[in-house]
Amino acid sequence: MPQENQNLEGPDPAVTLAQAAGLAEHLQRVGVQWLPAADPDSVTALAEQLRFAADGSPGEGSEQVAERTPEGTSEQVSAPPAVSPPTVPPAAAPPTVAAGSAQPSTAGPTTGFSLQSDSADPAEPYPGPSLVPEMRAAELAKFSEQVAACTRCEILSQCRTKTVFGEGNVAPRVAFFGEGPGREEDLSGRPFVGKAGQLLTKMIQACKFAREDVYIMNTVKCRPPNNRNPEPTEIENCREFFQAQFEILRPEYIVCLGLVSAQALLSTKLSVGRLRGKFHQYxxxxxxxxxxxxxxxxxxxxxxxxxxDLQLMLRDAGLM
Structure with missing residues (x-):
């Protein structure tokens, strides 16, 4: 039996193209990051078929919905302005995670530091009150005594000659943060006094500072055997001490010298090449x-x- 009120007219091609464009825009808004690029010839052929199905003749003002760029990416082209895009239902809510199951973390970096050098968010202040210089010196001396008696790292505590806590201005604008003591530092108990230390002194002087104007310290306070890199467990054993130093000193700038100190302070696996040339936050x-x-x-x-890199700091500090 024939159906009644059957619609014998074909779809309006302009509406169809506008609906497709509207749906594509909606999918991008709700998080779909990639859409397949349409083949231009296929799009043109389909549009012509729709027009012939509707009225038997080509329409006017046809526009290609998507075109492939030379790099192979897809660019969306807006539909004719005279046609309003259709209303698309909102995206479904994310599924509920059962109690006790693991969820992926969406939090930022650990409190206190950030790799977002262009972030507009204000820096998080150091915890606790800022101490006057006399109290800073007393607190640093207390931690220095704890370091001298530390035996957390069995190998380092047995092979060291002296621990190397740090030295310099207790209210510095700049603190230089290195890796660990070398042979000369292990013998003297002072940071950066060997050949590398002599070069660091020249770098500090090039910044129009004296060594006494800045604070110099290392990630680990004992010399690793044969000047090897500190082990991750050794860095973690010393973390309490270098974090306490920064909390007491509160320098305006921290210059991380090399990979070990940068990765330890910023809790990152990025290379020096990826980290340099910009400011991070601690x-x-x-x-x-x-x-x-x-x-x-x-x-x-x-x-x-x-x-x-140092000139970047000097310009930011108003010293150039």
């Missing part, structure tokens, strides 16, 4: 990453890049 301090002086001694060509 509480109130702006963090600059550059090459370690020992690396510069082995690779003199990198000295220019290191100087560029």
């Amino acid at each position: 509480f109130d301090s702006k963090v600059l990453v550059t090459y370690h002086p020992s690396y510069l001694l082995r690779n003199p060509a990198a000295k220019k890049a290191a100087w560029d």
